[in-house]
Amino acid sequence: MELKLNLGAKESSGKELVIVSAFQKKTEAKGKKKEATTEVVSSHWAKEFKTSFDAQKSSKLFKAGKGENYFFALADGREVMVIGLGDKKDLELESLRKTFANIYKAINKKYTNVSVELDGFVKGSHNAETLQAIAESLYLTSYSFDKYLSAKTKTALEVVTFDSAEKKTAAKKLEAALNEAKTVTAAINYARDLVNEPPNVLRSTEYSKRIKADVAKLKGVKCKVLGKKELEKEKMGLFLSVNSGSGFEPQLVHLTYTPAKATKNTKHIALVGKGLVFDTGGYSLKPGGSMMNMKFDMAGSATVYAAFRAAAELGLNVKITCILGITDNAVNSFATMPDSIVHGRNGKSVEILNTDAEGRLVLADCLDYACDQNPDAIIDAATLTGAVLVALGSEICGLMGNDDKLQDKLIASAKATDEYMWKLPVIKEFGDDIKSNCADLRNIGKSSFGGSAKAASFLGEFVKNDIPWAHLDIAGIGDSQGHLPYCPAKGASGLIVRTLVDFLKNS
Structure with a gap:
C-alpha cells in the first residue's frame, strides 16, 4: 500500500472512493416546545458532494456522530465515504488512529485507489501531526503475519492519496511527517514479525543473525555479537545460568548508532x-497453559531494537547503544537448579530460588555491560513480570527506575504518542526483600506482593556509576492488544516503540 500527498488539490483524486469527514453541531432546546437539534457540519465539502448527499433520502438519518459512517455515489461512478467525527472540539489524534484503523478494515478488500480529504480531518492547525497519526494507523492496521498460512491475507488497496488545499510550500513538513510514520511503523512491523515467529524457527542464533543482516543497511550503525565464549570472558554468570539448559548458544547483540553530526555534547542513550x-520456566517449570505464547518473551528486545532501527533510519541526532540479551530458558541435565548461587558480571552473588524469574538475570548482566558504555541514561524493556498485569491491567506499560527526571520524560513521550505508561514506586523495603541470607541477592522477593517493583529493585543492583535508568515492564502490553483497532487482536502489538522514538528524538 502506497501513501501519497497531493497538495494544492482543487478536486478529489480518488479513482474509486473518496473519504471525507463530517462533524456534528448540537443546538440546545429553547423554550418549552422546542427540541434540541443536531446539524451535520459539511461546509468543507465540494458542492458536488453536498448535492449528491442531499439527494439521498437516507442521508437525513446520518447525524455525523463519532463512529457513524455513510456511503453515497457520485455521478461519475465514484463513491464517497463520510466519516462522522462528532463534535469538532473533541477531535483527538488517537481517535483518528482508531477511526482510520476501522476505515482500513472496511475498505481494504473493496477498493484499490482511494483518496482522503485531509483538511477535513486536521486537528486545529496540526496538519503534519494529523497526517502522521493517520498514516501510522493505516500502516499498522495493514500488518498481518501470514507467513505460515496456506491462504495468505489478500488486500485490494494499493494507493491512498491525501488531498489537501495546502500550498506546495508545506510539502517539506508534510512529506517529513509521512516519511516518519512510514519509517517508525516499518520498524514496528519488523519487530512484530520477530515476536510472532515460532520458537522452533527463531532460535537465539537465528535471532542475532537476522538483526545483524537488518542493521547492515543502516548508516552510522556498528554491530558485534558475543557468543558463549565471549560471555564467559565477560563473566556474565547470570546470563549464562539461564542459557545453561539450552541446546543453542546465548547471544548478546551489541549495536551502536552514531549520528553524522555527533559532537562531545551529543547525548548517549543505551537501550537494553x-x-x-x-521460556519454559526451567526447573521451575511453567504449567502447560502458562507456557503457551512464551515465544513472546523476547518482545522487550524487539521493542528496543525497533526504536533503535527507526532512530537510525530517521538520522536522529542522538548516540544510541542497543544491547539485546538473547537466549531461551530450557531444561536439561545442565540447567540451573533452584537454590543455585551464581555470580553476576558486577561480582554480586545471586541465590536463584526460582528459575522462572530468569529475565532479570539476563538483564542484570546486560545492564552492567551497558553501564560500561558510559551512556547518559539507560532504558530497558522486558516482558518481565505477570505482576504488572495485576497492578496495571493488560493495557498499561509499567515504569520504574532510579531517576524521576528520566521517568517523567518517558511519561511525556508516552502522552505525546497516546500510549499508556504508569510509574510504580521502587522503595528501600523492596531492596531489603531481595537480600539473601547466603548470597548478596535472591532473584525473587520473600513475598509475592509488589512483584514488578521488586524485580526492578533487583535490576537496580546492577546499574552503576549513578547512571539514570528506567525499566519498562511490557508484559501486559507486548501482545494481543485487541482494544486498539490498529493492533492485531492476537499477536505482537509493537506498543511503546513510538514512545521510545519520541523520547530519542527529544534527547
Missing part, C-alpha cells in the same frame, strides 16, 4: 532488551 526466545 530482554530476548528470551522461549
Whole structure:
C-alpha cells in the first residue's frame, strides 16, 4: 500500500472512493416546545458532494456522530465515504488512529485507489501531526503475519492519496511527517514479525543473525555479537545460568548508532532488551497453559531494537547503544537448579530460588555491560513480570527506575504518542526483600506482593556509576492488544516503540 500527498488539490483524486469527514453541531432546546437539534457540519465539502448527499433520502438519518459512517455515489461512478467525527472540539489524534484503523478494515478488500480529504480531518492547525497519526494507523492496521498460512491475507488497496488545499510550500513538513510514520511503523512491523515467529524457527542464533543482516543497511550503525565464549570472558554468570539448559548458544547483540553530526555534547542513550526466545520456566517449570505464547518473551528486545532501527533510519541526532540479551530458558541435565548461587558480571552473588524469574538475570548482566558504555541514561524493556498485569491491567506499560527526571520524560513521550505508561514506586523495603541470607541477592522477593517493583529493585543492583535508568515492564502490553483497532487482536502489538522514538528524538 502506497501513501501519497497531493497538495494544492482543487478536486478529489480518488479513482474509486473518496473519504471525507463530517462533524456534528448540537443546538440546545429553547423554550418549552422546542427540541434540541443536531446539524451535520459539511461546509468543507465540494458542492458536488453536498448535492449528491442531499439527494439521498437516507442521508437525513446520518447525524455525523463519532463512529457513524455513510456511503453515497457520485455521478461519475465514484463513491464517497463520510466519516462522522462528532463534535469538532473533541477531535483527538488517537481517535483518528482508531477511526482510520476501522476505515482500513472496511475498505481494504473493496477498493484499490482511494483518496482522503485531509483538511477535513486536521486537528486545529496540526496538519503534519494529523497526517502522521493517520498514516501510522493505516500502516499498522495493514500488518498481518501470514507467513505460515496456506491462504495468505489478500488486500485490494494499493494507493491512498491525501488531498489537501495546502500550498506546495508545506510539502517539506508534510512529506517529513509521512516519511516518519512510514519509517517508525516499518520498524514496528519488523519487530512484530520477530515476536510472532515460532520458537522452533527463531532460535537465539537465528535471532542475532537476522538483526545483524537488518542493521547492515543502516548508516552510522556498528554491530558485534558475543557468543558463549565471549560471555564467559565477560563473566556474565547470570546470563549464562539461564542459557545453561539450552541446546543453542546465548547471544548478546551489541549495536551502536552514531549520528553524522555527533559532537562531545551529543547525548548517549543505551537501550537494553530482554530476548528470551522461549521460556519454559526451567526447573521451575511453567504449567502447560502458562507456557503457551512464551515465544513472546523476547518482545522487550524487539521493542528496543525497533526504536533503535527507526532512530537510525530517521538520522536522529542522538548516540544510541542497543544491547539485546538473547537466549531461551530450557531444561536439561545442565540447567540451573533452584537454590543455585551464581555470580553476576558486577561480582554480586545471586541465590536463584526460582528459575522462572530468569529475565532479570539476563538483564542484570546486560545492564552492567551497558553501564560500561558510559551512556547518559539507560532504558530497558522486558516482558518481565505477570505482576504488572495485576497492578496495571493488560493495557498499561509499567515504569520504574532510579531517576524521576528520566521517568517523567518517558511519561511525556508516552502522552505525546497516546500510549499508556504508569510509574510504580521502587522503595528501600523492596531492596531489603531481595537480600539473601547466603548470597548478596535472591532473584525473587520473600513475598509475592509488589512483584514488578521488586524485580526492578533487583535490576537496580546492577546499574552503576549513578547512571539514570528506567525499566519498562511490557508484559501486559507486548501482545494481543485487541482494544486498539490498529493492533492485531492476537499477536505482537509493537506498543511503546513510538514512545521510545519520541523520547530519542527529544534527547
